[in-house]
Amino acid sequence: xxxxxxxxxxxxxxxxxxxxxxxxxxxxxxxxxxxxxxxxxxxxxxxxxxxxxxxxxxxxxxxxxxxxxxxxxxxxxxxxxxxxxxxxxxxxxxxxxxxxxxxxxxxxxxxxxxxxxxxxxxxxxxxxxxxxxxxxxxxxxxxxxxxxxxxxxxxxxxxxxxxxxxxxxxxxxxxxxxxxxxxxxxxxxxxxxxxxxxxxxxxxxxxxxxxxxxxxxxxxxxxxxxxxxxxxxxxxxxxxxxxxxxxxxxxxxxxxxxxxxxxxxxxxxxxxxxxxxxxxxxxxxxxxxxxxxxxxxxxxxxxxxxxxxxxxxxxxxxxxxxxxxxxxxxxxxxxxxxxxxxxxxxxxxxxxxxxxxxxxxxxxxxxxxxxxxxxxxxxxxxxxxxxxxxxxxxxxxxxxxxxxxxxxxxxxxxxxxxxxxxxxxxxxxxxxxxxxxxxxxxxxxxxxxxxxxxxxxxxxxxxxxxxxxxxxxxxxxxxxxxxxxxxxxxxxxxxxxxxxxxxxxxxxxxxxxxxxxxxxxxxxxxxxxxxxxxxxxxxxxxxxxxxxxxxxxx
Numbered sequence: 189x190x191x192x193x194x195x196x197x198x199x200x201x202x203x204x205x206x207x208x209x210x211x212x213x214x215x216x217x218x219x220x221x222x223x224x225x226x227x228x229x230x231x232x233x234x235x236x237x238x239x240x241x242x243x244x245x246x247x248x249x250x251x252x253x254x255x256x257x258x259x260x261x262x263x264x265x266x267x268x269x270x271x272x273x274x275x276x277x278x279x280x281x282x283x284x285x286x287x288x289x290x291x292x293x294x295x296x297x298x299x300x301x302x303x304x305x306x307x308x309x310x311x312x313x314x315x316x317x318x319x320x321x322x323x324x325x326x327x328x329x330x331x332x333x334x335x336x337x338x339x340x341x342x343x344x345x346x347x348x349x350x351x352x353x354x355x356x357x358x359x360x361x362x363x364x365x366x367x368x369x370x371x372x373x374x375x376x377x378x379x380x381x382x383x384x385x386x387x388x389x390x391x392x393x394x395x396x397x398x399x400x401x402x403x404x405x406x407x408x409x410x411x412x413x414x415x416x417x418x419x420x421x422x423x424x425x426x427x428x429x430x431x432x433x434x435x436x437x438x439x440x441x442x443x444x445x446x447x448x449x450x451x452x453x454x455x456x457x458x459x460x461x462x463x464x465x466x467x468x469x470x471x472x473x474x475x476x477x478x479x480x481x482x483x484x485x486x487x488x489x490x491x492x493x494x495x496x497x498x499x500x501x502x503x504x505x506x507x508x509x510x511x512x513x514x515x516x517x518x519x520x521x522x523x524x525x526x527x528x529x530x531x532x533x534x535x536x537x538x539x540x541x542x543x544x545x546x547x548x549x550x551x552x553x554x555x556x557x558x559x560x561x562x563x564x565x566x567x568x569x570x571x572x573x574x575x576x577x578x579x580x581x582x583x584x585x586x587x588x589x590x591x592x593x594x595x596x597x598x599x600x601x602x603x604x605x606x607x608x609x610x611x612x613x614x615x616x617x618x619x620x621x622x623x624x625x626x627x628x629x630x631x632x633x634x635x636x637x638x639x640x641x642x643x644x645x646x647x648x649x650x651x652x653x654x655x656x657x658x659x660x661x662x663x664x665x666x667x668x669x670x671x672x673x674x675x676x677x678x679x680x681x682x683x684x685x686x687x688x689x690x691x692x693x694x695x696x697x698x699x700x701x702x703x704x705x706x707x708x709x710x711x712x713x714x715x716x717x718x719x720x721x722x723x724x725x726x727x728x729x730x731x732x733x734x735x736x737x738x739x740x741x742x
Contacts, residue, residue, distance in 0.1 A: 207388025208361055209397040225304040226402055228253070232297055233403035243289060243597075244631045247280040247604060250296055251633065257608075259299050259491045260292070266487040278579035279608070281600040282586075285593055290341040297345060298322065302492050312498075317355050319499045320445070321348050322488060324437040326481035335433040335467045338426055346411040346430050347437040349404065353395025353412075354379070357387065380414070422465040432466035439463075440474075444505050452508060478509035486515030570720060573609050577726035580605020584733045588740070598737040600631065602730045603707065607633040610723065612709040613689065618644050619705050625649060627659070627706055643686030644708065653680040658694040659703040664728065665694045669714035690714040695731040699738050707731060 235246045251257055257280065264277040264287060277283050284292050302318055328347035332340040358365045364386050371382040380390045387394065392414055399409050411431040420432050439459060447455040456471045469477065482505055489496050496502040496515055506515070583601050587593040599617055607615040614634035618627040629644030631637075646655060654675065658665045670679045670690050689710035697705030711717050719727065 209389045209394050212398055213401055228300045229297060229402045232293060243284050246293060248633055248637060250280050256299055260295050262491040263295055278583045279601050279604040281604045282583045285597045294341040294345050298348060314358060315494055316499055316501055317358055320441050320501050321351055323481060323485050323505060324441050326484045327437040327440060328433050330477045330481055331433060331467055331469060334469055335429050337429050337433050343433055346408050346434040349399055349408060349412050350434040350438045352399060353391035356394060356398060357391060420463050420466050429466060436463045436467045444508055445501050475510055479511060482506050482509050482511060573723055574726060576609035577605055580609060581729055588737060595737055595741045599734055602734050603633055605730055606709060606727060613711050614640055615709045616641055616644055617707055646682055654678045659696050659706060662696050662698045666717060667692050691717045693717055697734050699735055704738060
């Protein structure tokens with residue numbers, strides 16, 4: 189990444205030489221931080237709500253980035269996003285239930301963009317630009333209904349992307365951005381002409397090219413195009429309405445920062461007249477929209493540690509909205525569980541040897557609460573683990589009394605709480621297929637979990653391996669090492685063929701005396717799972733919530 193004011197593009201322009209877009213696109217294949225940004229945004233964009241596994245894939249993608257998880261949960265717990273009651277939000281799965289798939293997706297995209305475009309050398313200038321594009325997104329969200337844009341989250345992202353090219357140039361090509369500004373000031377060039385002259389590509393085309401490479405849908409990419417001068421005509425096309433709304437929101441931001449206070453009314457009259465057919469709002473109504481958007485942005489700024497009182501744009505926008513000053517602090521929010529803290533698996537103490545003679549002849553550890561040993565994640569205290577599991581229980585409890593929450597959503601929250609709390613590498617839920625008398629993987633959390641889930645498809649009749657014994661005896665079982673001679677013969681062949689983990693724990697889900705499901709959790713290395721007494725009690729309580737949820741659904 190470019191970290192100083194040295195020009196990265198000393199010889200841009202015609203004659204077949206590379207332009208800024210070529211260079212950024214080539215960076216997607218190079219060893220720098222740009223591929224990480226591209227991969228993260230591309231991964232989110234590939235996930236759709238219509239996909240049967242969309243919610244689970246989205247949650248898994250977010251949970252891979254612990255800082256992103258933490259910030260997203262903070263935002264989910266403030267009034268701005270917590271549009272529905274039901275207590276605090278402690279899991280990404282519940283955030284999707286409460287806020288909706290598209291809202292969580294749009295929050296994640298904006299947080300990824302911000303986190304990757306921080307730069308100490310140009311931190312304040314970049315944060316100022318980010319505050320401006322974020323405010324444009326908030327304005328578009330507030331006015332989506334007026335502009336007849338169907339999806340408010342699409343409106344939010346569309347407005348944020350509108351000036352993506354300029355923001356990328358500021359970050360990756362700071363010296364060239366200064367040269368562009370100078371050309372605009374001294375030669376009276378438009379930003380399109382000046383950026384093309386210096387970068388070999390306009391800000392607009394730079395942003396559009398990168399947005400396409402990141403996999404944004406065409407409708408959002410089209411909304412990044414500048415509107416023609418003059419009155420913006422009404423259109424029956426949702427894509428055109430989205431483009432008009434993005435243009436209006438960003439134009440308002442430019443007016444705010446460039447207009448002297450004494451010319452405010454005249455500038456707003458001109459702006460509302462130009463967009464009147466597509467974004468019908470009066471100057472008086474706009475004041476309320478601006479105030480609400482500034483209150484909203486304060487919550488976002490809190491999560492990403494941006495002090496709006498230090499922002500010239502936020503100060504000016506607050507003044508135009510009739511607020512005494514830019515919001516500096518926001519109401520306290522519930523702690524964002526430590527699902528965001530590093531959840532790397534910890535090493536257990538010496539493997540436990542206390543065994544139950546009645547199951548597999550001392551081949552497995554039966555997990556009674558009293559049998560829990562010292563251990564847990566090495567990177568998180570026992571109190572922190574318990575707090576995450578307890579918060580997960582609260583999430584599930586709040587959802588159990590909500591008729592609108594599906595059984596799958598509740599089961600997903602249970603698995604996520606186990607996964608993030610204990611730092612397991614994978615957690616998988618299996619559900620009984622009564623027609624085949626078999627257990628089948630349904631969904632889970634962890635890297636490559638979609639493929640792993642497909643491996644869990646085993647009959648409920650046959651030789652009593654460790655999985656069948658757990659289910660038949662309703663016994664929670666820990667396998668410390670699958671290669672321990674005492675247990676090796678009881679590990680089924682299908683597991684050894686398809687699952688690389690050497691230690692795992694099983695929590696059967698038994699309803700009315702019959703096994704209906706199984707929760708599996710693992711770590712790669714033998715001996716790496718150890719569950720202390722209090723954590724074990726909470727894990728059992730989460731499993732019992734799964735039993736209750738299934739009972740309620742019958």
